[in-house]
Amino acid sequence: MARARHTDIPLRGLAVTDARDGSARDLGDLVGINVVVLMRHRH
């Protein structure tokens, strides 16, 4: 099973698209504590 690494990676400037309304978002704007799940390709 993948093991957790302690990191310090700023997300400022990483632009993504809000899938629900199509608006642009900067992941660096995430406030507070968030769990981020990155999907792999789904067959």
Added chain:
Amino acid sequence: MHEQHTNTAVGLVFVGFSPPERLAALARHLRWPGLVVSDQNRDLYRALRLGRAPLWRVYSPRTVLTYARSRRAGRRLPRPVEDTRQLGGDAVVVDGTVVRLWRPRTPEDRPSVAEVLAAADQEQRRRQNP
């Protein structure tokens, strides 16, 4: 994951590299309560150095069998338009900075939901009691 998510102080963000409309449909299907974002250029995947799986891991015998059965049944399978080898990942982000990261080595090499949520809870406690 969201079924086990009880700490309302911790947000949930779902990231994929499919087009936004496809991700929105998937999020509706999963009843995902949090933010859903599309990273079609995979900038975040690169920033977190999430790798790509070897072909034999992606197309396991079970997957190949499923495709073969579908083909035999006369179903046309759409050619994938996305990188089928891209791996996912899990992260805990505090005020826009990734503080905990799980990088899988294979498509199935993911941490348990409980482990990721516990790490987020731990970060919250650390924030409350520095």
